[in-house]
Amino acid sequence: MNPNFDLVIFDCDGVLVDSEVISCRAHAETLTRHGYPITSEQVLVRFLGVSDREARQTIEREIDRKLPDDFEQQVKAATLKFYEGDLQAIAHVGEAIGAIRLTKCVASSGTPEKIRHGLTCAGLYDQLAPHIFSATQVSRGKPAPDLFLFAAEQMKVQPSQCLVIEDSVPGVTGGRAAGMTVLGFHGGSHCQPGHADLLRAAGAAVTFDDMRQLPGLIEKIRV
Known part of the structure; x- marks a missing residue:
């Protein structure tokens, strides 16, 4: 070697x-539900490789308000649910x-x-x-x-x-x-x-x- x-x-x-496709779907669905309409494809382009924490901070700056305290937990729950069948x-x-x-x-x-x-x-x-x-x-x-x-x-x-x-x-x-x-x-x-x-x-x-x-x-x- x-x-x-x-x-x-x-x-x-x-x-x-x-x-990545699964994670982007989970992020997009959760963000849209909280008043930030975005597609899976847009999440992929904007946040591929970026940590959940830093993606959240970017979005909160854009909308000038905080996302729910348990936002990451909601995304994680959606992601893990999709993982079970699709990963x-x-x-x-x-x-x-x-x-x-x-x-x-x-x-x-x-x-x-x-x-x-x-x-x-x-x-x-x-x-x-x-x-x-x-x-x-x-x-x-x-x-x-x-x-x-x-x-x-x-x-x-x-x-x-x-x-x-x-x-x-x-x-x-x-x-x-x-x-x-x-x-x-x-x-x-x-x-x-x-x-x-x-x-x-x-x-x-x-x-x-x-x-x-x-x-x-x-x-x-x-x-």
């Missing part, structure tokens, strides 16, 4: 589990994880409960636990570098020795701001034509759309 890296940091939504792992990601011999962890904008539930529904939790980190553990979510730096610190690896797998512009931006190399994945069902270009423009060293490519890319990439 590539000696340039000691740790692979996976985003969760859109990289491990094909959940799938990203195709071939389990095999890719198994083929990568480097240490691995997860760094996600989701809450710990959402991450755990999603990975469990997709049959991936046991492959990655207990090294799972959430934006709720840091003061600033993506695109700030805090979550990636926290994950590296917890795993006792220097940022320059970390390889991040991300599907969103905020995630790529945060990984690069942390001084890490980022690979951009654009194979999730939410990814539109041109998404790879956006990831490269944000700083992804390489983009790919099939998880079967990932072990080989890690072997070849050089910092």
Whole structure:
């Protein structure tokens, strides 16, 4: 395995589990119910890769009022309900994880409960636990570098020795701001034509759309 890296940091939504469309649907339905009409597609464009906390703060600034105190809980409940019937792992990601011999962890904008539930529904939790980190553990979510730096610190690896797998512009931006190399994945069902270009423009060293490519890319990439 590539000696340039000691740790692979996976985003969760859109990289491990094909959940972005489901999450956007839950957000859109909850926001619309509270007087902020928005479609799933608009949520995807505006908030892909952004933590729930920071998305909420953005919306509250726009509407100049607070959303209900339990807004995140309402979104989470809707998301988990949809997960039960609709969530799938990203195709071939389990095999890719198994083929990568480097240490691995997860760094996600989701809450710990959402991450755990999603990975469990997709049959991936046991492959990655207990090294799972959430934006709720840091003061600033993506695109700030805090979550990636926290994950590296917890795993006792220097940022320059970390390889991040991300599907969103905020995630790529945060990984690069942390001084890490980022690979951009654009194979999730939410990814539109041109998404790879956006990831490269944000700083992804390489983009790919099939998880079967990932072990080989890690072997070849050089910092």
